[in-house]
Amino acid sequence: MAAGRDLNETLQDFLSACARFLLYAGAVAAVGAAGLLIFTIIRMADPGAASQTADALRNVGIFQNVLLVSVLAAGVGASYMFWGEDLLSGGLLILAAVLYFAPLYIPMMVANSDQNDAGRKSYEALQSAGTWLGVIAIIVVVADLFNRVRNRSKEGVKADLLKYGKGVKQEQDRENVFLGKCWQLPFCRKFVRERCPIYHSKRTCWKEQVGCMCEEQVIKGAMENRPIPKDALLAAQMIPRNHKLTPAQKKERCNVCVIYNEHQRHKYRALLPGVLAGFIAFYVLFRSPLMSGMTALVGQINKVMYGFTYGASGQQKIPVLFTEMLLVVFFLVALSYALKMIEYAVFKLKI
Numbered sequence: 001m002a003a004g005r006d007l008n009e010t011l012q013d014f015l016s017a018c019a020r021f022l023l024y025a026g027a028v029a030a031v032g033a034a035g036l037l038i039f040t041i042i043r044m045a046d047p048g049a050a051s052q053t054a055d056a057l058r059n060v061g062i063f064q065n066v067l068l069v070s071v072l073a074a075g076v077g078a079s080y081m082f083w084g085e086d087l088l089s090g091g092l093l094i095l096a097a098v099l100y101f102a103p104l105y106i107p108m109m110v111a112n113s114d115q116n117d118a119g120r121k122s123y124e125a126l127q128s129a130g131t132w133l134g135v136i137a138i139i140v141v142v143a144d145l146f147n148r149v150r151n152r153s154k155e156g157v158k159a160d161l162l163k164y165g166k167g168v169k170q171e172q173d174r175e176n177v178f179l180g181k182c183w184q185l186p187f188c189r190k191f192v193r194e195r196c197p198i199y200h201s202k203r204t205c206w207k208e209q210v211g212c213m214c215e216e217q218v219i220k221g222a223m224e225n226r227p228i229p230k231d232a233l234l235a236a237q238m239i240p241r242n243h244k245l246t247p248a249q250k251k252e253r254c255n256v257c258v259i260y261n262e263h264q265r266h267k268y269r270a271l272l273p274g275v276l277a278g279f280i281a282f283y284v285l286f287r288s289p290l291m292s293g294m295t296a297l298v299g300q301i302n303k304v305m306y307g308f309t310y311g312a313s314g315q316q317k318i319p320v321l322f323t324e325m326l327l328v329v330f331f332l333v334a335l336s337y338a339l340k341m342i343e344y345a346v347f348k349l350k351i
C-alpha cells in the first residue's frame with residue numbers, strides 16, 4: 001500500500017515537473033517566436049526590404065512551427081498546473097484572442113500596412129497559434145464543466161463540510177428514490193427507521209426540522225425500541241419537538257447534514273438536464289440571429305480599431321469560422337456560469 005502511494009506520488013511529482021517545464025519553456029519559446037514574427041511583419045512593411053522576402057519566408061516557416069509547438073506545450077502545461085482554477089480557461093482564451101487578433105492591432109506599429117507574402121504568412125502563423133490555444137481553452141472549459149457536474153452529481157458538497165451524519169455509510173437495503181423523502185434515501189438506517197415516527201407518519205425530517213441525525217430523541221426511541229403506532233396521524237404526534245432552537249437554527253443543522261445533502265444532490269441532478277437542454281435549444285433556435293449579432297459586434301470592433309488608429313489597423317476580414325467559434329466560447333462561458341449559479345443556489349444557499 002505504502003509502496004503504491006510512493007509510486008503514485010513519484011508519478012505525480014514527475015508529471016508536475018513535466019508540466020512546469022512545458023509551461024515555462026513553452027512560454028519563453030512562444031514569446032520569442034511571436035516576437036520574431038512581429039519583427040518580420042514590421043520589417044517586411046518596409047518597401048526597401050523586398051529583396052529579403054525569400055529569406056524571411058523561410059524564417060517565418062521555422063518561427064511558425066516553433067510558435068505552434070510552444071503554444072501547445074505552454075497551454076498543456078498551464079492546464080495541468082492550474083487545473084480547477086477559475087482563471088485558467090479565461091486566461092487561455094484571452095491569450096488566444098491576443099494572438100488571433102494580431103492583424104487588428106499590429107498594423108498600428110507599422111508605418112506601411114501593406115504586407116508582402118512573408119508579412120501575410122507571419123500574421124497567419126500568429127492566428128493559427130491563437131486558434132490552437134483557443135481549442136485548448138475550449139477543451140479546458142468543457143472538461144472543467146464535465147468534472148464539476150460529475151463531482152457535484154456524485155457527492156454534492158464535500159464530505160468534510162458536513163457535520164451531521166458525517167461518515168455514515170449508505171444503507172444497501174434502500175433504493176435511492178430520486179427526490180424522495182428522507183426514508184427513501186440511502187442514509188435512513190433500518191434499525192432507526194423501524195422505530196422512527198417520521199417514517200411511520202410518512203413525513204420528511206427536513207420539513208419537520210427534526211430527524212435521526214440531529215435529534216437525540218429519535219435515536220433514543222430506536223435504542224429503547226419504543227413502539228410507534230402504524231397509523232400515520234398517531235405516529236406524527238410522536239415526532240419529538242425541539243423548542244430550544246429557532247427554525248433558522250434547525251435549518252442550519254439540515255444544511256450540514258448528510259441526509260439533506262443527498263436531497264440537494266437530487267435537486268441539482270433534476271435541474272441539470274433542464275439547464276443543458278435550455279442552452280442547447282437556445283443555441284439551435286437562435287443561432288442565425290446570434291451569428292448576425294456576433295458578426296456585427298466583431299465588425300464594430302474592427303471599425304473602432306480602424307477609427308482609433310486612423311486607418312492603420314482593423315481592416316482585416318474576420319472569417320465566419322472564427323465568429324462561430326467565438327459564439328460557442330460565449331455559450332460555454334455562459335453555461336459555465338449558469339451551472340455555477342445552480343451550484344451556489346443548491347449547495348450554498350440550500351434553496
Ligand code: SF4
Nearest residue numbers: 182183188196211212
Ligand atoms: S428521520 Fe432518519 S430514520 Fe427517520 S425516516 Fe428520516 S432518515 Fe429514516
Ligand code: SF4
Nearest residue numbers: 205211213214254257
Ligand atoms: S439535520 Fe435536517 S436533514 Fe438531517 S436529520 Fe435532522 S432534520 Fe433531517
